[in-house]
Amino acid sequence: MALQCVTFWLELLKKVRIADDIKNNEDDVQLELEKLLKLKLPYHSIGIYPFGSRIMGVAQETSDLDVYVELDNSFYEYSESPTMEVLERQRIVANAFNSESNWKRIATFGGRCPIVVVKHSTGLQCDLSFFNGLTYRQNILVMYLFELQPIARYMVIYLRDWIQNIGLKDVFRSHILILMVIFFLQLHNHLPGIDRLQANQEPTVGPWVTTFNQLKLSDFNMSKLEVNEYNTRSVLKQFFRFYANFNFAQYAICPYLGRYVERLLFDRHMPQRYTQLRSRDNKFTRFTTAIQDFILLDFNKGWQIKGMHVRTFIYRCQKELD
8 A cells, every 4th residue: 555556545445444344343342341241240340441443443454452441440540550459350350251251361461551361252352451541541532633633544544554564563553653643743733732632621540631622623723634535645745754854862752742842851841740750760861762642641652662663664754755
């Protein structure tokens, strides 16, 4: 699905239809999962909150389903790292898949975000997490941005395919591409900064604001880009030109503010709830790239990206302009 290919638009529309079909066909699987957990765990309150590429409408056919499982009203609990309560919830849910059902437990992982990996009889893999509802709430905001500026979703779908073809999908994952697309559109006056959408909102999960004001683009003197072949091809070329010349060493990708922020001066631009939590180990200066999560403001999502990955990414962006 090369940008210059004559079949570019038809191939992209096919990818969009696949993503739409995946999004529209998740309800049955989610209901089955919820029914199973409520049956196996009758003494616990259960909440099922799907998130990730399949829910945001940018999935590929091989994409896993991500689900936050809320056990006993834990959605708004917050801690810097998994607590014993989180690990206990993981154990309880993992044990629910020990008996016969359409779901089979594949693995259990710890780390920053403990998960249980299960697979449905249809072959769909599902990653169950238990920490808190931050990622789910972030996805709600992403989907709202896609509604404001639909061409953003088309860009992400194209870029997911492109990043896979150039061999960088393991580091430039879909959640990073989404942040990069949002930031690019913000700097080109097509989307507002997240801070403007969250004006006068209070923290809901620990120190982090997860709610937002549902405003229109016209409230920011912006307008919606028509989604057609010409505009989509044009805005993708602009995306490649922007990142081919982006100074990753000097600037952060900061969709929270939606403007250029120097990495060395990053702290000065953040709200108090960020500066109160930031550790002395500044994650936005010591790694190759700084790509800020726009809700969990102290999280650099680009921490795994190395210099060789950035060089390859920039080179391939330049090649798209030839």
